[in-house]
Amino acid sequence: MSPYVLQVLSLFNVLAIAALGLNVVVGYSGILSVTQGALVGVGAYVGALVLLAGGGWLMASALAIAVTAALGCVVQLLSNRALGDYYIVISLGIQTVLFAVMLNWQDVTRGSMGLSGIPGIPAFAGGRIEFWVVSFAVLILAFLLVRAFSRSFHGTVLRAIRSDEIATLSLGKPVRLYKVGAFVFGAALSGVAGLLYATLHRYIDPYSFQVNLSILLLSAVIVGGLGNVYGSLVGVGLIVALPEALRFVPMPSGLAAHINEIVYYSLLILFVLFRRQGIVPEFGWGSSALNVLGRPGAKVAP
Amino acid sequence: MSLLVANGVTKQFDGLHALAGVDFTVGSEEVVGLVGPNGAGKTTLFNVLTRFLEHDGGTISFDGKETSKMRPEQLVGRGIARTFQHIRIFHNLTVAENVIVGTSFAGRRRADVVDEAISLVEFVGLGHMANALGERLSYGQQKLVSIARALATRPRLLMLDEPLSGLSHAVVAEMMDMIRKIRQQKKAVLIIDHNMEAITALADRVVVMGAGKVVFDGTPAAMLQSELVISAYMGRPIEKDEN
Numbered sequence: 006m007s008p009y010v011l012q013v014l015s016l017f018n019v020l021a022i023a024a025l026g027l028n029v030v031v032g033y034s035g036i037l038s039v040t041q042g043a044l045v046g047v048g049a050y051v052g053a054l055v056l057l058a059g060g061g062w063l064m065a066s067a068l069a070i071a072v073t074a075a076l077g078c079v080v081q082l083l084s085n086r087a088l089g090d091y092y093i094v095i096s097l098g099i100q101t102v103l104f105a106v107m108l109n110w111q112d113v114t115r116g117s118m119g120l121s122g123i124p125g126i127p128a129f130a131g132g133r134i135e136f137w138v139v140s141f142a143v144l145i146l147a148f149l150l151v152r153a154f155s156r157s158f159h160g161t162v163l164r165a166i167r168s169d170e171i172a173t174l175s176l177g178k179p180v181r182l183y184k185v186g187a188f189v190f191g192a193a194l195s196g197v198a199g200l201l202y203a204t205l206h207r208y209i210d211p212y213s214f215q216v217n218l219s220i221l222l223l224s225a226v227i228v229g230g231l232g233n234v235y236g237s238l239v240g241v242g243l244i245v246a247l248p249e250a251l252r253f254v255p256m257p258s259g260l261a262a263h264i265n266e267i268v269y270y271s272l273l274i275l276f277v278l279f280r281r282q283g284i285v286p287e288f289g290w291g292s293s294a295l296n297v298l299g300r301p302g303a304k305v306a307p
Numbered sequence: 308m309s310l311l312v313a314n315g316v317t318k319q320f321d322g323l324h325a326l327a328g329v330d331f332t333v334g335s336e337e338v339v340g341l342v343g344p345n346g347a348g349k350t351t352l353f354n355v356l357t358r359f360l361e362h363d364g365g366t367i368s369f370d371g372k373e374t375s376k377m378r379p380e381q382l383v384g385r386g387i388a389r390t391f392q393h394i395r396i397f398h399n400l401t402v403a404e405n406v407i408v409g410t411s412f413a414g415r416r417r418a419d420v421v422d423e424a425i426s427l428v429e430f431v432g433l434g435h436m437a438n439a440l441g442e443r444l445s446y447g448q449q450k451l452v453s454i455a456r457a458l459a460t461r462p463r464l465l466m467l468d469e470p471l472s473g474l475s476h477a478v479v480a481e482m483m484d485m486i487r488k489i490r491q492q493k494k495a496v497l498i499i500d501h502n503m504e505a506i507t508a509l510a511d512r513v514v515v516m517g518a519g520k521v522v523f524d525g526t527p528a529a530m531l532q533s534e535l536v537i538s539a540y541m542g543r544p545i546e547k548d549e550n
Contacts, residue, residue, distance in 0.1 A: 169396075176388075177380045177411075
């Protein structure tokens with residue numbers, strides 16, 4: 006397999022892990038977060054700094070997960086009371102603050118210069134195929150975790166919260182705790198994705214983790230299908246494949262990036278207007294809905 | 308012994324006295340009807356009793372314990388469950404899942420939780436629709452699901468906000484039968500409704516509210532004879548027949 010294809014497939018694995026986490030936050034819990042890009046960045050910086058300091062992979066993974074999860078906990082506790090439009094404003098504010106920290110805390114992040122020379126995966130000699138294997142294994146693990154969670158009763162409570170928080174509270178479920186838990190889970194997966202992103206590119210700078218990344222991940226989850234674990238994979242497949250496919254369309258090189266964005270965001274608008282349920286609907290194939298007359302995950306009655 | 312006791316409960320909204328000193332009790336295994344004209348404060352009282360609204364003054368206790376420091380979900384754990392006037396069904400969950408959200412599933416086998424939910428879905432007569440999405444249900448079916456999921460919290464006091472409104476005569480009769488069956492399970496039931504015929508048939512005691520206060524508290528038979536009650540409902544004093 007060519008290095009180019011491996012690079013694209015590896016990027017798919019990394020973004021899919023982040024999107025799976027975001028689907029728990031947005032798709033299952035209804036928390037419209039635009040902070041995920043910055044959280045991927047925090048995971049990337051924490052992991053890269055540990056690796057550059059010679060801390061080893063285990064410590065880098067543990068700290069990337071722990072820091073992003075703790076940060077996710079603080080973020081959600083701060084914004085838990087806000088709903089709808091207000092939540093989006095707070096979420097956007099947090100994304101901007103985290104980006105500003107990555108850009109301006111130069112002693113640690115080296116600001117716009119970024120961090121380079123990030124070590125690869127030592128056990129596999131740090132090659133492209135080895136990275137793909139490891140990132141794919143992590144993606145499978147993340148997928149199984151999210152699928153098991155979404156099919157658990159706790160996943161059902163999260164979907165209830167997305168539908169009606171007051172009614173869920175009236176049934177004795179601690180809504181705020183569930184929302185914090187969902188956000189922490191999503192943030193932890195962002196941390197994992199961030200660490201993998203840093204080791205894939207061996208270089209990171211703050212501009213990779215701006216609000217664009219948050220919106221890109223959010224679009225992947227919406228276009229793929231909110232609340233369906235397979236939807237995140239399909240959505241990320243689209244956002245990774247589309248720019249690559251457009252590379253082969255003959256057009257002036259200066260225009261390619263812009264046309265890519267126009268096509269992508271037009272597609273997003275069309276989906277929101279005409280197919281809100283996404284490519285893989287919540288109650289379609291692989292649904293998390295509990296079929297009490299059959300097995301979990303079976304299609305529910307119309 | 309009274310299960311729920313409210314003493315001098317007050318609640319204001321921008322100077323408007325929604326509750327102006329409500330004294331009120333519900334006994335264990337008692338069915339109490341809470342009636343009154345629109346704007347009398349019935350739903351506000353429900354929201355205050357279930358801690359969805361903070362009250363300004365007075366005290367509320369459930370099973371001998373003051374509830375003013377409890378969060379709504381803690382109160383559910385102590386044994387108060389409620390339904391809503393606007394049903395608030397989970398449209399994106401199946402009937403069974405709606406009920407499962409109300410169950411306590413920590414440390415229990417998955418099959419036991421599902422069995423409990425199914426038995427409650429069957430109790431309200433929707434066993435054949437256990438896998439149907441909430442958004443596909445009729446208005447009456449949504450009301451039944453809201454009662455089933457409230458029962459899933461295993462309440463000692465079930466508070467029903469207008470369970471009979473908007474239902475056909477046949478469905479009202481079915482709903483009344485179900486409320487009687489709930490009573491047989493030794494639960495207290497507090498019902499807000501405007502269907503006086505049903506309330507008098509179901510309730511041991513009727514509490515009538517008017518302008519944020521309790522204006523009558525007694526048996527259904529006594530209520531029907533009370534000029535004060537008729538006055539509260541009609542919004543004017545009773546005029547004596549001069550002929």
